[in-house]
Amino acid sequence: MLQAGFHDVPAGHIAAVVTHLEMRAAAPVRSGAGAEGLSLLRIEEPDPDWYRALFLRVGGQDWLWFSRLLLDDDALADILEDADVHVYxxxxxxLDIGLMELDFRQPGACELAFFGLVSSAIGTGAGRFMMNEAIRLAWAAPISLFHVHTCTMDSPQALDFYQRSGFVPVRRQVEVVPDPRLSGLLPETAAPHVPILK
Structure with a gap:
C-alpha cells in the first residue's frame, strides 16, 4: 500500500490512477439519441492487423491504449480467437467508429475489457448505444458480475459515463508503466495531455 503523500515516478514512465467498477445486476437501458445508422457487429475471428488498427484509432492517439500492441500476432490471436472473448x-x-470487447473467461463474470470510440464519435450518442448493447449482451450470459476499469489516462468523461451506466466504483490502484511513446510503440504526439518525462 502506498502511504499518503507524493511518490516519485521514474523517468521514462507514466503513472495512472485506475478505478475498478462493478455491476452486480443488469442496469436499466438508458435512452439516448444518435443511434441512427449505427450497428454493432461481432467479429468472430478478428484479424490481428485489423484489430490493432481499430485499437489504435480508438485509443492510441488520445488515450495511450497500448497493452494489446505489446503482443505479437500469435499472442494476440490466442486472445481474440478464444470462444469466451467477444470482439465487437x-x-x-x-465506417468502423468503435471497439468493444467482452471477456467471459472468468466463470460467472464478464469484463468489459475494451470500450471506446474514435474521437469524432464521442458525444454523438454512439457510446450510449454501444453501452446499452454491452449491458444486454453481458447479462444475456449466466453471470453475476459485470466489471470494467478505467484510468486517468482515459477520456475524462469515462468514469462518469460508466457510473451513469450503472457501474459502481469498488477499488482504486496506481499503475506505473514504461511510457509507450518512448519505445516507439506509440508516437510521441499521442496523448498530449500526459507529458513525456525522459
Whole structure:
C-alpha cells in the first residue's frame, strides 16, 4: 500500500490512477439519441492487423491504449480467437467508429475489457448505444458480475459515463508503466495531455 503523500515516478514512465467498477445486476437501458445508422457487429475471428488498427484509432492517439500492441500476432490471436472473448465493432454508415470487447473467461463474470470510440464519435450518442448493447449482451450470459476499469489516462468523461451506466466504483490502484511513446510503440504526439518525462 502506498502511504499518503507524493511518490516519485521514474523517468521514462507514466503513472495512472485506475478505478475498478462493478455491476452486480443488469442496469436499466438508458435512452439516448444518435443511434441512427449505427450497428454493432461481432467479429468472430478478428484479424490481428485489423484489430490493432481499430485499437489504435480508438485509443492510441488520445488515450495511450497500448497493452494489446505489446503482443505479437500469435499472442494476440490466442486472445481474440478464444470462444469466451467477444470482439465487437461499432459501425456508422459503414465506417468502423468503435471497439468493444467482452471477456467471459472468468466463470460467472464478464469484463468489459475494451470500450471506446474514435474521437469524432464521442458525444454523438454512439457510446450510449454501444453501452446499452454491452449491458444486454453481458447479462444475456449466466453471470453475476459485470466489471470494467478505467484510468486517468482515459477520456475524462469515462468514469462518469460508466457510473451513469450503472457501474459502481469498488477499488482504486496506481499503475506505473514504461511510457509507450518512448519505445516507439506509440508516437510521441499521442496523448498530449500526459507529458513525456525522459
Amino acid at each position: 465493432v461499432l459501425r456508422r454508415d459503414g
